[in-house]
Amino acid sequence: MTVDLILFLILAAVAIATALGMLLSRNAVYSALFLVLNFATVAVFYLLLGAPFIALTQVTVYAGAIMVLFLFVIMLLGTEELPKGEGLNWQKPMAVILAVVLMVEATFLIFVQEPVADLISNSPSADFGGPRAIGELLFSRYLLPFEVTSILLLVAMVGAIVLTLNKKEGGQK
Amino acid sequence: MNFSEAANTGLFFQLAPLLVFLPLTGMLINMIFGGKMSEKAVGTVASLASGSAFVVSVLLAYSLNAVHGELHTIPFAEWIHIGTLQLDWTFRVDSLSTVMMLVVSGVGTLIHIYAIGYMHEDVRFKDDIKRFRRFFVFLNLFIAMMMILVSGDSYLMLFVGWEGVGLCSFLLIGFWYDFDTLGQKSTANAEAGKKAFIANRVGDFGFLLAIFTTFWHFGSLQFDSVFEAATAHPDPVVISAITLFMLIGVTGKSAQVPLYIWLPDAMAGPTPVSALIHAATMVTAGVYLVVRSAPLYSLVHSASYIVAMIGAVTALFAATIAVGQYDIKKVLAYSTISQLGFMVAAVGMGAYVAGIFHLATHAFFKALLFLSAGSIILGMERGHHHLAHGHGDHDDADAHHDEEVFDPGDMRNMGNLRKQMPITFWLYMAGTLALAGIFPFAGFWSKDEILLDAKLHAEHFPGVYWLLSLAAFMTAFYMGRQIWMVFFGKERTEVAKHAEESPPVMTVPLMVLAVLAVFGGALNLPFDGFHNLGHWLEYTIGHVEGLPLDLGVAGISTVLALLAIFFSWLLYGKNPLKEGQPDPLKKPLGFLFTGMENKWFVDEGYKALVITPFEKLAKFLSIDLDWNFWHDWFHDSVLYAGFKWLAKFLSEPVDMGIINAIADKLAEWTQRSSESLRxxxxxxxxxxxxxxLLGVVTILGYLLFK
Amino acid sequence: MVPVNYYIALSAILFIIGAMGVLVRRNALIIFMSVELMLNAANVALVAFSSANNSLDGQIFVFFIMTVAAAEVAVGLALIVAIFRSKNSINVDEINMLKG
Known part of the structure; x- marks a missing residue:
């Protein structure tokens, strides 16, 4: 057992635990905080995998901006906890059964049928996955999708504003 | 491209379809916008539509002359193409059809203008612009249909126009379907319209048989190919059949014995209609048909002889009835029948030029006479109105209802009108002299040409000449009688004293017609170099011998005419008819005159011989055969009961038991499954x-473990 | 030295947990967070493959996925706010107008 493997296992445990925490928390604020932790753990994985730029983006965009937005909405709407209601009776057991089946299938696929046992080098070249390499690729080969992304973000922005506009008062401008 | 160049290259021939579509345009304008337009505007639109058709006719005639009368056909539309049956709407411009076009549109336009004034004053017209408009819509439709008739290149298109003008005739005779000629509530006019339509149907049926036979035997309806086939292999039996069937059509449309009976009744229509349709144009369609089919008639002498005899007999027969009539328009109506007899006799003898010549001049002077008669009737009505109004105790609307019915068209009510209506008097004189055949009026030349032809062909067509001469004598006599009774002597009623002259909108077209009636003979003078119409028609009907003036024939007919007028003066002019006095002819002629007066009881004969048996047969068929046997027994007992049983069987076991059950079960099953699926x-x-997720898991499982 | 398998397995576990969240929670916001978790799981797999194949394309994909996720969150949260306004609840079980 190498140090890498131990580190991986610990981090994986943390990630799974926080994900489960998000899943099981009654309070939505807790869920959100667990998710932040999960995202941070994933960012560390990215660093281990030689993707520093993505790791940093993960922290700023996901754990930072998106989750703050989530928290903001939770607090705004005051819906930290939902009153207990009549759930769908067989929804939960069915979900668990399906999840287990899916898990079995995934395990079978990953470890038995198509085992990709490549080892990931622990010391990638210095620039691999750095901002410069990513940037060069983005502005050369992926220039068009990159520009399309900007339009997508603009549309999303306009859409969000239109959706949240208060029709009764804002309709007439 | 200048005008004559356009004429020489035949460019104007492309205008031929406008002959039909210009009047139709006028009709549509009046139909759509007429309700909002003034009377004058409606009349102007209609007159312009007809007048522009006249302009087109003139252009066509001009360019036809420029190309030396060469036949032009203008394909316009494909109609029916089935196997060997090739029916197209093609316009045919040749010298014969252009003559007809000119007469129809020229006289028609003048009558349109006249009608603007006439219809306004008609007693039955009570400022109802819709009625006024309808009248002009019908008139324009008539012009369009007549154009289809004369410009068609096949018997079928001719028949389309033939039926179309018949329809217009029916519509216009019954135009005042709710009032009679005197302004009283009645359906007499509608009856007259029906009579005309039914009598014409008999004729049209004959014509249809002729068309069917033609197609059956020659495989075509197009004029030239029919004539070519007929002359190439003349089969006397078939051609006789075709020509005689066609003759039935001619007797219907052109009011010949024995189907003429509708024409006198057709005078129920407004006077412009009588002038346009029942004197000048439509009724001459039969004559046109015979001339158009000249190649067929010339092949079988017996058929031609029958045509000529029918024409001659009609000419004399109708003339005798005209002598005994008192209604001014009835006299003219019988005179029209008689003159049509002249034309039919002429074309029957193969004197096509004479027939068409008389057709044209007759159109001029008979239209003139009819329209003048309309002017007289309106003048009388004005006088009547003046009197009724003068007494002051009735307003306009019901003035006619309270008093004794006054007939403004009865010649016994007139007298000395020359004083009150001088313009109309001179116009009427022009028309009368033309009709009576006095030198040098138009009728003299055309009638003499017919008589001369009859004399020259006497060995092939025995009897025709004598019948026609006698008819000519009668013609002059009844016209003289009319003139003396209407314009001379003493006023026989108060109304006649107060008759008033008509306005210029009516008299001006009359003057144009009068000029034509006086000088129309110039179309075809019997001197070398003046056979204009003859040479013109040569392009269509082949070489025509230009007849010289035969002083014998002309002299005899002139002497006869003058003699007849003298007799009429003796009887009606010298001692004018007094109020209530019976006709002076009544005594010497006795029962003969009673016959004339009552139209030889032909209508009654038709009633006894045709209508009554027909009604009896219809009654038998309807009550005994149809109702008792067919309806009561066969329908009720056999069909109804059998059907009821079948329906019961089908409905109960079959429909309810099987079909309905299937549908019910299906519905039930669908409902149940949808409920569970819901x-x-x-x-x-x-x-x-x-x-x-279930789907994902399943598919993934399938992919993994397949 | 960690085999790629492990990362993929981790990715699968995270994905399944996210899917569970979508299925069992009633709070629309938490469902939404679960969706984000599923996206993240996919990202982990992509970055792992990128590293294993020594190719940057995977990371670029992740970059784009993040952008799309950001846009999705913006619109999705706006939708949730709009729904809350009209229904006064974000319980997805109450948003059942499609019930047959």
Whole structure:
């Protein structure tokens, strides 16, 4: 057992635990905080995998901006906890059964049928996955999708504003 | 491209379809906008539509002359193409059809203008612009249909126009379907319209048989190919059949014995209609048809002889009736029948030029006479109105109802009108002299040409000449009688004293017609170099011998005419008719005159011989055969009961038991399954997501373990 | 030295946990967070493959996925706010107008 493997296992445990925490928390604020932790753990994985730029983006965009937005909405709407209601009776057991089946299938696929046992080098070249390499690729080969992304973000922005506009008062401008 | 160049290259021939579509345009304008327009505007639109058709006719005639009368056909539309049956709407411009076009549109336009004034004053017209408009819509439709008739290149297109003008005739005779000629509530006019339509149907049926036979035997309806086939292999039996069937059509449309009976009744229509349709144009369609089919008639002498005899007999027969009539328009109506007899006799003898010549001049002077008669009737009505109004105790609307019915068209009510209506008097004189055949009026030349032809062909057509001469004598006599009774002597009623002259909108077209009636003979003078119409028609009907003036024939007919007028003066002019005095002819002629007066009881004869048996047969068929046997027994007992049993069998065991049960079960099953399926649509997003996941798991499992 | 398998397995576990969240929670916001978790799981797999194949394309994909996720969150949260306004609840079980 190498140090890498131990580190991986610990981090994986943390990630799974926080994900489960998000899943099981009654309070939505807790869920959100667990998710932040999960995202941070994933960012560390990215660093281990030689993707520093993505790791940093993960922290700023996901754990930072998106989750703050989530928290903001939770607090705004005051819906930290939902009153207990009549759930769908067989929804939960069915979900668990399906999840287990899916898990079995995934395990079978990953470890038995198509085992990709490549080892990931622990010391990638210095620039691999750095901002410069990513940037060069983005502005050369992926220039068009990159520009399309900007339009997508603009549309999303306009859409969000239109959706949240208060029709009764804002309709007439 | 200048005008004559356009004429020489035949460019104007392309205008031929406008002959039909210009009047139709006028009709449509009046139909759509007429309700909002003034009377004058409606009349102007209609007159312009007809007048522009006249302009087109003139252009066609001009360019036809420029190309030396060469026949031009202008294909316009494909109609029916089935196998060997090739029926197209093609316009045919040749010298014969242009003559007809000119007469129809020229006289028609003048009558349109006259009608603006006439219809306004008609007693039955009570400022109803819709009625006024309808009249002009019908008139324009008539012009369009007449143009289709004369410009058609096949018997079928001719028949389309033939039926179209028949329809217009029916519509216009019954134009005042709710009032009679005197302004009283009645359906007499509608009856007259029906009579005309039914009598014409008999003729049209004959014409249809002729068309069918033609197509059956020659495989075509196009004029030239029919004539070519007929002359190439003349089969006397078939051609006789075709020509005689066609003759039935001619006797119907052109009011010949024995189908003429509708024409006198057709005078129920407004006077412009009588002038346009029942004197100048439509009734001459039969003559046109015979001339158009000249190649067929010239092949069988017996058929031609029958045509000529029918024409001659009609000429004399109608003339005798005209002598005994008192209604001014009835006299003219019988005179029209008689003159049509002249034309039919002429074309029957193969004197096509004479027939068409008389057709044209007759159109001029008979239209003139009819329209003048209309002017007289209106003048009388004005006088009547003046009197009724003068007494002052009735307003306009019901003045006619309270008093004794006054007939403004009865010649016994007139007398000395020359004083009150001088313009109309001179116009009427022009028309009368033309009709009576006095030198040098138009009628003299055309009638003499017919008589001369009859004399020259006497060996092939025995009897025709004598019948026609006698008819000519009668013609002059009844016209003289009319003139003396209407314009001379003493006023026989108060009304006649107060008759008033008509306005210029009516008299001006009359003057134009009068000029034509006086000088129309110039079309075809019997001197070398003046056979204009003859040479013109040569382009269509082959070489025509230009007849010289035969002083013998002309002299005899002139002497006869003058003699007849002298007799009429003796009887009606010297001692004018007094109020209430019977006709002076009544005594010497006795029962003969009673016959004339009562139209030889032909209508009654038709009633006894045709209508009554027909009604009896119809009654037998309807009551005994149809109702008692067919309806009561066969329908009720056999069909109804059998059907009821079948329906019961089909409805109860078959329909309810099998078909309905299947449908019910199907519906029930669908409902049940949908009810159970409905549970899946529970509206919970999460369970939908679960389904998605189930799908993912299943597919993945399938892919892994297949 | 960690085999790629492990990362993929981790990715699968995270994905399944996210899917569970979508299925069992009633709070629309938490469902939404679960969706984000599933996206993240996919990202982990992509970055792992990128590293294993020594190719940057995987990371670029992740970059784009993040952008799309950001846009999705913006619109999605706006939708949730709009729904809350009209229904006064973000319980997805109450948003069942499609019930047959």
């Amino acid at each position: 549970r899946m649509q529970n509206g919970f997003v999460r369970s939908y997501a679960l389904s998605v």
